[in-house]
Amino acid sequence: MEWLSWFDARDYEFARQVLQRGIAALYLVAFLSTMNQFPALLGERGLLPVPAFLDVARRLARPTLFRWRYSDALLGAVCWAGIGIAATIVAGLPQLGPPWLPMLAFLALWLLYMSIVNVGQTFYGFGWEILLLEAGFTVAFLGSNQAPPPTTILLLIAWLVFRLEFGAGMIKIRGGREWRDLTAMFYHHETQPMPGPLSRQAHLLPRPLHRVEVVGNHFAQLVVPFFLFAPQPLASIAAGIIIVTQLWLVGTGNFAWLNWVAIILSFAAVSDPVAHAVFPFIPLEWHAGAETPLWWLAVVVLITVLLLMLSYRPLLNLFSSQQLMNASFNRWRLVNAYGAFGTVTKQRIEIVVEGTLEEEADAPDDRWLEYGFKGKPGDVRRLPRQWAPYHLRLDWLMWFLPLRTVHEDWFYTFLNRLLEADQPTLRLLRQDPFDGERPRWVRARSYLYRFASRAEFRETGERWVRVLLYDAIPPVSLSPRRRRLP
Template identity: 90%
Template sequence: MEWLSWFDARDYEFARQVLQRGTAALYLIAFLSTLNQFPALLGERGLLPVPAFLDFARRLGRPTLFRWRYSDALLKAVCWVGIVLAALLVAGLPQAGPPWLPMLAFLAMWFLYMSIVNVGQTFYGFGWEILLLEAGFTMAFLGSDQTPPPTTILILILWLVFRLEFGAGMIKIRGGREWRDMTAMYYHHETQPMPGPLSRQAHLLPRPLHKVEVLGNHFAQLVVPFFLFAPQPLASIAAGIIILTQLWLVASGNFAWLNWQAIVLAFAGVSDPVAHAVFPFIPLEWHKAAETPAWWLAVVVVVTVLLLVLSYRPLLNLFSRRQLMNASFNRWRLVNAYGAFGTVTKQRIEIVVEGTLGEEPEAPDDHWLEYGFKGKPGDVRRLPRQWAPYHLRLDWLMWFLPLRTVHEDWFYAFLDKLLEADKPTLRLLRLDPFDGERPRWLRARSYLYRFASRAEFRETGDRWVRVLLYEAIPPISLSPRRRRLP
């Protein structure tokens, strides 16, 4: 049907492949992260057990498979189903069939992961959770290899990228002064939640280059997103700029799958001719898809109208003086508001957990041994690891503790688990200094951390310099009965 030519984006087959397979790969990582960490954090014997949260969850009215019953076995079954579906989509098997097949696979992953997020409490309160949910739902309507990519869905994906980038840019402009006076990157690489192996080198760059980083960020987030909707090749150039800036964030930090999802989504603006011109090994002409069936056209049009209607409040939010970030306006987590780092932390405060086997807590400091976390800084000589797109949820919340309060329920529950030498909890850590034995006492100390200069590193081999600030939680014990020292 000639009149449907506007609906078929036949020059965006490469984009569809990247969008569907890339998003499915991130779902696989998200389900794997949940499988490995959820039982210890939120399971039946977790730090914030889901069974105790279900009454409140029901009052919220958010959809979840666990609305009436939770068990660790059911959670693991959900994760394994999600992993299998994601692996099939990464391999492209559902896409080889009719368009309803990948649609059902993506919608199933979306609902399964939403079921997890909606009971995940503070451990799932990150912007990239709702970003993954919105992306998964939208990818469901990109069709299959049997139909051309639908133009309206590609535009909606670009609208998602626009909200993600422009929203983050506006949050920064309205936020801390450091984004306006160009000094934000003096601090960011050092104080970000989870530094990577190159973060120290990025921090030690000359300050004029840090100002260039801020200018580049403002350009990429406040100017470039508008060109995603321009004719080709401008749209592809805009997408390329976003991809490059996100790759820099990947190299210099650990933000779970936030940056990788932004990279994948930006490919919605890259046409086949441009992709082939930059990388000739990418085919210029893919297999010819059949005409779009009328029923599929109807499905896509209905979904397009739905997402456009739901865009009203996020659009207003972008230009609101009280702009919300990482917020959902409906219980299905669709068409959300995004943004991060409206202000940049100027100093890095770390909570260090230590234990001792001594009978009394007045033991000398050298009798106290430090627990090691996988991602968050601790050992001053240890090179930070690259974890993203895998998400270390416990480590991330440890970063928030000194910014809020150490007296959070989940943190005291965590200390209790360490006192019990709880094996699932200890598996979340890199180092248990007691090799599975129960410590008699635990304490939490607050330290000021900063990256060592090049001269300091050559002299000592330390990558961090830390200074003890105060004792955040005095020694606590479970034996002979629970007691805390004043």
């Protein structure tokens, strides 16, 4: 029908394929991360047990399948269901059916993962959690291979990328002076939550290049997002710039799936002709003769109106002097506010956890052994690994400790679990220096870390230089005759 031509984005099938399969792949990673870590962090015997939190969740009226009951077995069922559904979308199976089939698959992922996020407390308090939820809900209405992609949904996804990028840019401009005087990247690669294998090399780049990084960031976040709504090929070029800048962040750090969501969503602005020009194997004609069913048009228009209505407060937030960062304005986690790194920490403080088998707490330092974490810095010789898009939640929370306080309830429980040699907790770590044996004492020490210079690395083989500051938590033990954990 001719009058429906405005609704059909016939030149954006490649974008739809990337969006659906890419977001589904990230949901698969998110459920896998949850299945591996949630029981030890938040399970029945976790550091912040969900059963103890459910009364609060009920009062907050947060939508969750665990609203009335939580068990580790139920959590496992939710994760396996999410992994299975996500895998079918990555394989393209629901997309072969009618438009409602991938819609239901994505809405199932959204509801299942929202059930987890809404009881995840501080371990799920990151901006990329609500970003994945909003992305999954919006992508749900891209339809299937039986009809062209809907233009309004692609525009809503571009609007999501705009809020993500422009919101982060405004947070920085309004935040620390280092973003305005172009010195932020003097520190960022060294002090970011979880460095990657190339972070040290990025940190050691000449300072003029770090200033170029900041200028490029401001351009990519404050100027480029407006061109996502421009005619082609400007929109595709804008998307390409965002994708390249996000890939730089992927290569120089570990930010879970934050950067990958931004990369995937940016393809909403990439048209098939542009994609074909860059990659000739991408077809130009996908939907010859295909028509959009009227009932599907009605569903998409309804969802479009809903998301536009929910955009009012996030739009005001972008231009507010009291701009909120990573905030939801409704309990369904739709059309959120985003932003990150409004300020950059200038020094890296690490909390190092040690234990000893000695009878007395005043044992010499060489009798204390350090627990190794998978992602966060510890061993000064170890090359940081690339973990993203997989999310190491314990390691991220360890980065926040010196910025807030080490006296967090979950951290004391963590130390308690180490004293018990609790196996689920130890599996969250890279190395247990006691091979499953219970230490008699544990302590937490505060260190100042910095990247070694090239000359220092050649001399010592150490990638980090660290200096002991103080005992953040003095030696504690489970024994009633010794100092006990609070």
